[in-house]
Amino acid sequence: MNREITSAAFAISACLITATAAQAEVTWTFGGINPPNAAVTVASQHFADLVTERTEGRVTVDFFEGSQLGSGPDQIEAMAVGAQEGYISSGSNASNLVREFGVVDIPFVFEDQEHFLRFMESDLAEGLAERLREEFNVRILATNWFRQPRALLTRDGCVDSPDDIAGLRARSPNLPMFIAGWEAIGAVPVTIAYGETYMALNQGVADMTESAGEQVYSSKFYEVLPFVTDARMIFPQNSVYVAESAFQAISPEDQEIVLQAARDAGDYFVQLVSDQTEPNREAMLAEGVTFCDMSDEVRAQFAAQVEDAVPALEAEGLLPEGWWEQIQAMGD
Numbered sequence: 001m002n003r004e005i006t007s008a009a010f011a012i013s014a015c016l017i018t019a020t021a022a023q024a025e026v027t028w029t030f031g032g033i034n035p036p037n038a039a040v041t042v043a044s045q046h047f048a049d050l051v052t053e054r055t056e057g058r059v060t061v062d063f064f065e066g067s068q069l070g071s072g073p074d075q076i077e078a079m080a081v082g083a084q085e086g087y088i089s090s091g092s093n094a095s096n097l098v099r100e101f102g103v104v105d106i107p108f109v110f111e112d113q114e115h116f117l118r119f120m121e122s123d124l125a126e127g128l129a130e131r132l133r134e135e136f137n138v139r140i141l142a143t144n145w146f147r148q149p150r151a152l153l154t155r156d157g158c159v160d161s162p163d164d165i166a167g168l169r170a171r172s173p174n175l176p177m178f179i180a181g182w183e184a185i186g187a188v189p190v191t192i193a194y195g196e197t198y199m200a201l202n203q204g205v206a207d208m209t210e211s212a213g214e215q216v217y218s219s220k221f222y223e224v225l226p227f228v229t230d231a232r233m234i235f236p237q238n239s240v241y242v243a244e245s246a247f248q249a250i251s252p253e254d255q256e257i258v259l260q261a262a263r264d265a266g267d268y269f270v271q272l273v274s275d276q277t278e279p280n281r282e283a284m285l286a287e288g289v290t291f292c293d294m295s296d297e298v299r300a301q302f303a304a305q306v307e308d309a310v311p312a313l314e315a316e317g318l319l320p321e322g323w324w325e326q327i328q329a330m331g332d
Contacts, residue, residue: 027060028246030086031069033194038218039276040238041065043145043269044088047240050261055254061086067195072096073174076241080136085246091143091239094128095175097136101128102177102318103327107185107233108303113146115331116235122330124323137244142262145238145269148213148277152233153225155207158292162186162301171197171209177318184309185302201225212236214273217280222289229292232299238269 030048034041048061069075069084073096078084080097087093095102103109103119110116119125120143132138152159159165162185170182172189182189190206200206201224209221210233216222240262247255281291313319 025058025060026246026250027062028085028242029069030061030063030088031067031075031084032063032065032088033067033072033075034089034215035066035218039214039269039272040088040145040147043265043272046268047088047261047265050265051258054257054261059250059254059258063088067193071174071193071195076138079138079241079243082137082243082245084243086240086242088145088240089238090173091237092175092177094132094138094140094239094241095177097138098128098132099176099318100320100323101132102175103323104236105175105177105181105234106306106313106319107181108299108306109324109327110235111331112232113149113235116237118330119327120237124326133244139242139244139247141240141242141259142266143237143239144263144266145240146266147215147236147238148273149230149232150210150212150234150236151216152229152231152294153209153211153216153221154227154229155225156227158227158290159229159231159294159298160292161298162305165208168207169205171200171206176316177313180309180313180316180318181306184306184313186305197221198224210234214276214280217276217284222284222287226289227292228284228289229294231294231302233302238266240265 030044032041032044044063044065048063051059051061070078072089072093075084075087076093076096079087092101092105095105110119129140132140152165157164166186168187169190170187171192172178172182173194174191179189179191187208192200192206197209198220201209201221208225211219211221216228222228242258247258250258310319310324314321
């Protein structure tokens with residue numbers, strides 16, 4: 001009898017172990033919006049591979065590029081309701097859930113990359129991340145996917161003053177602050193999904209756009225808008241987002257692995273961008289692209305226009321009252 005009980009107990013124990021192991025193996029669906037050859041897409045797949053490899057398959061990440069899972073706003077909202085585990089793209093996409101994340105999309109608010117980083121490391125930014133996690137089920141795994149400053153792409157000439165874009169129709173993502181930012185500097189925003197931008201520009205639906213420096217080449221926007229002005233309009237970065245419910249469902253050990261993989265993939269992304277910058281620039285020059293610099297004086301003129309719009313941004317709830325002054329103080 002004891003032998004039978006022991007055998008039965010062993011069998012039950014084995015079943016429990018097998019069931020636990022099976023439950024520990026999960027597959028996460030992650031999405032992005034950029035084309036296959038974009039640095040962020042390559043780095044996102046690298047992140048997926050790192051997680052799968054380092055967890056020995058306990059967490060498998062399937063990454064879907066090129067807006068296969070929908071637009072950026074669609075994907076981050078899908079995470080909030082648990083329909084998708086992860087998303088890798090612009091750090092400002094979170095403003096669809098926590099509007100104040102849009103501050104990183106205010107044009108000409110940051111003097112340089114260091115100024116932007118001081119904000120990202122501030123209590124203001126940390127508070128936004130906490131709200132995103134606690135109120136909307138979205139955790140930020142990494143923000144060190146630093147991109148090149150946003151340039152202005154135009155059809156007929158360089159941007160040498162605010163007058164050069166006044167009244168032009170500018171492609172905008174469906175993000176409230178981005179739309180308000182274009183209006184603040186005199187352009188007319190036209191909301192167009194990223195995946196539809198090239199066709200819209202080609203058909204004249206919009207007259208101009210902006211782009212993070214490293215995406216000018218991969219997006220092919222320069223084929224339609226051959227004047228690229230280094231405006232340093234915004235200092236963007238990509239974030240790695242994961243549904244908090246999915247993150248909490250894995251072991252603490254695997255959580256640390258996922259966090260480190262997101263950071264390591266960010267370093268990989270930055271190196272990719274650095275390696276590709278000069279070859280991509282040479283390729284675009286060969287195709288007739290004109291690169292232009294924007295002077296500090298002209299940037300200051302744009303910044304003054306934005307500052308004039310601050311009361312309106314505060315009234316619309318896009319910018320918390322007093323944040324403009326606090327952010328400007330971080331640049332000192």
